[in-house]
Amino acid sequence: MAAEDQSQTSQSDLPYVLILKPPPSFVLFGDHFFHSPNFQYLKAYESPLPLPHFLHTHARSVQALLSSGGAPVTADTIRLLPRLGLVVTTSQGLNHIDLSECRRRGIAVAGAGTIFSADCADSAVGLLIDVLRKISAANRYVKQGLWSSQGIYPLGYKLGGKHVGIVGLGSIGTEVAKRLEPFGCSISYNSRSKKPLVPYTFYPNVVELAANCDALIICCALTDETHHLISKEALLALGKDGVIINIARGPIIDEKELVHCLVKGEIRGAGLDVFEHEPDVPVELFALDNVVMSPHNAVFTRESFDDLCKLVVGNLEAFFSNEPLLTPVALDDLPHFSGRKD
Amino acid sequence: MESIGVLLACPMNSYLEQQLDKRFKLYRFWTVPDKSSFLASHKDSIQAVVGNAAAGADAELIEALPKLEIVASFSVGLDKIDLTKCKEKGIRVTNTPDVLTEDVADLAIGLMLAVLRKLCESDRYVRSGKWKRGDYVLTTKFTGKKVGIIGLGRIGMAIAKRAEAFSCPISYYSRTEKPEIKYKYYPSVVELAAHCDILVVACPLTKETHHIINREVINAMGPKGVLINIGRGPHVDEPELVSALVERRLGGAGLDVFENEPYVPEELFGLDNVVLLPHVGSGTVETRQAMADLVIGNLEAHFQKKPLLTPVV
Numbered sequence: 001m002a003a004e005d006q007s008q009t010s011q012s013d014l015p016y017v018l019i020l021k022p023p024p025s026f027v028l029f030g031d032h033f034f035h036s037p038n039f040q041y042l043k044a045y046e047s048p049l050p051l052p053h054f055l056h057t058h059a060r061s062v063q064a065l066l067s068s069g070g071a072p073v074t075a076d077t078i079r080l081l082p083r084l085g086l087v088v089t090t091s092q093g094l095n096h097i098d099l100s101e102c103r104r105r106g107i108a109v110a111g112a113g114t115i116f117s118a119d120c121a122d123s124a125v126g127l128l129i130d131v132l133r134k135i136s137a138a139n140r141y142v143k144q145g146l147w148s149s150q151g152i153y154p155l156g157y158k159l160g161g162k163h164v165g166i167v168g169l170g171s172i173g174t175e176v177a178k179r180l181e182p183f184g185c186s187i188s189y190n191s192r193s194k195k196p197l198v199p200y201t202f203y204p205n206v207v208e209l210a211a212n213c214d215a216l217i218i219c220c221a222l223t224d225e226t227h228h229l230i231s232k233e234a235l236l237a238l239g240k241d242g243v244i245i246n247i248a249r250g251p252i253i254d255e256k257e258l259v260h261c262l263v264k265g266e267i268r269g270a271g272l273d274v275f276e277h278e279p280d281v282p283v284e285l286f287a288l289d290n291v292v293m294s295p296h297n298a299v300f301t302r303e304s305f306d307d308l309c310k311l312v313v314g315n316l317e318a319f320f321s322n323e324p325l326l327t328p329v330a331l332d333d334l335p336h337f338s339g340r341k342d
Numbered sequence: 343m344e345s346i347g348v349l350l351a352c353p354m355n356s357y358l359e360q361q362l363d364k365r366f367k368l369y370r371f372w373t374v375p376d377k378s379s380f381l382a383s384h385k386d387s388i389q390a391v392v393g394n395a396a397a398g399a400d401a402e403l404i405e406a407l408p409k410l411e412i413v414a415s416f417s418v419g420l421d422k423i424d425l426t427k428c429k430e431k432g433i434r435v436t437n438t439p440d441v442l443t444e445d446v447a448d449l450a451i452g453l454m455l456a457v458l459r460k461l462c463e464s465d466r467y468v469r470s471g472k473w474k475r476g477d478y479v480l481t482t483k484f485t486g487k488k489v490g491i492i493g494l495g496r497i498g499m500a501i502a503k504r505a506e507a508f509s510c511p512i513s514y515y516s517r518t519e520k521p522e523i524k525y526k527y528y529p530s531v532v533e534l535a536a537h538c539d540i541l542v543v544a545c546p547l548t549k550e551t552h553h554i555i556n557r558e559v560i561n562a563m564g565p566k567g568v569l570i571n572i573g574r575g576p577h578v579d580e581p582e583l584v585s586a587l588v589e590r591r592l593g594g595a596g597l598d599v600f601e602n603e604p605y606v607p608e609e610l611f612g613l614d615n616v617v618l619l620p621h622v623g624s625g626t627v628e629t630r631q632a633m634a635d636l637v638i639g640n641l642e643a644h645f646q647k648k649p650l651l652t653p654v655v
Contacts (some may be wrong), residue, residue: 130465138622156627293469294479302482
């Protein structure tokens, strides 16, 4: 099925990959990096037609869909694409895809696999050290010229010896644990089920985990069960010396309660890459020196981008040549995803 | 021991100051109107000096205090103490090793992550309120980067151990190669610099290591190289470093120490690939308390004629 020279082969011979909205990596880096001689992109966002009209027009040609967090793949969308056989996502999270509908229709899903795990884990550890040691706050202090005028900066808190609780011990959670061990942290976790071969302490629920650790790191998927998993109760259990780091999804934490706890000093600090209503961030956080924030960019490194290009193209090419997908998502044991927008 | 005179070189820690005040006759050097007349009038009352990374006991001070028996440093670095003079006069010297190793190593890794992953810049970006979907801050992956360590002592080894968990290949430069260490050794800093992505200064400051990071080393690091300094400011030729960063001949820097603290070259303030910290390597509540306890412990041991806890001389 390979088309050696695209200019010689008619464009209409190449199978279509539908894109509803450009993924962040298309915008940031350019879609030419995702080019393949074996398929072509059908960009709904470049059409003057309203989306439902566009989908009706092209429905029969679309066998694959390239998705990202900002473009949910709902049951409604899926129903408009009778020939859809594959959804590929550029994101780590899957909460924007109606996986049950995909399973029902026999549509395969290809995810990011573990290509982002190292970067996510690095972000989590970086944010944790930043919050405890006040790196961003102290950097601001120096760059405003305050060290020479106002003197010694307030002390931070030691990471060594702290109890770190990981919420969700999947690929990312495991990488976080691995990195924190040589810092002298003791690791415990909460996950849907206890993992038998893991040397860390398991807690059956998040409140107990929070009560027994100094830092909570959120590494789990956003599902109906994990929505607002970190509630007021969990935050109060974490306590005044506790820190929370979220590199997963904003809605896993009850953001209103989090802001309240931070403003009132009920917890020591937070490192947040994700928020409930991105790109809106609660303004109360801007006044706090014990909060470190990033614009949902934990996976946006040049290196991960390179890996992502290869993976996306690889999965699509595999699909169109009837080869096994590189990073198929198992659809048989699904937690509940409502296909809610990321 | 309330009659024993202790000279505290500069403000360093209120818990330490409190404890010294309780146990000894404490003189706060920075509060006297005229230092030389103070020394002249109090020379027979001072038996101990407590210093830190900023101020210690140089030859001049030692000569001015004939009753000086011990210099206890609230630091592990000894560059502010004239060790030769102390040895000559039989003055004991103590520092605070081990208790601060982890914090300094943690900060080194924190700086690497902050520089490569632009944590401070990302935070600034969100705080500016200008985050719109589609605008992201692009960064460099830390996992797997080659880390080169200058000085493989306690702190250097602790940094290596941590970086290894991020799959970073480790190499080092030391005065002598350590055959029992599995990391790759380079016989010169320039060679080390040429073969790593991130270069960390973790050695003591001595005459030999002064400006160990010079133009040649910076050139060898190249436009993607990142320098992390958790040692002492004078390890780096600061004007050379500043021009390399401003001219983008060096990829980035994470600096906790400077040649003339608390003054930091303002040309660095606007650079998003540079993270600047106010000498906080050991700056945690837990560690400063442990350091203070060690200083007090050493002083008490000395004046009770017991073995010193962490003697250097």
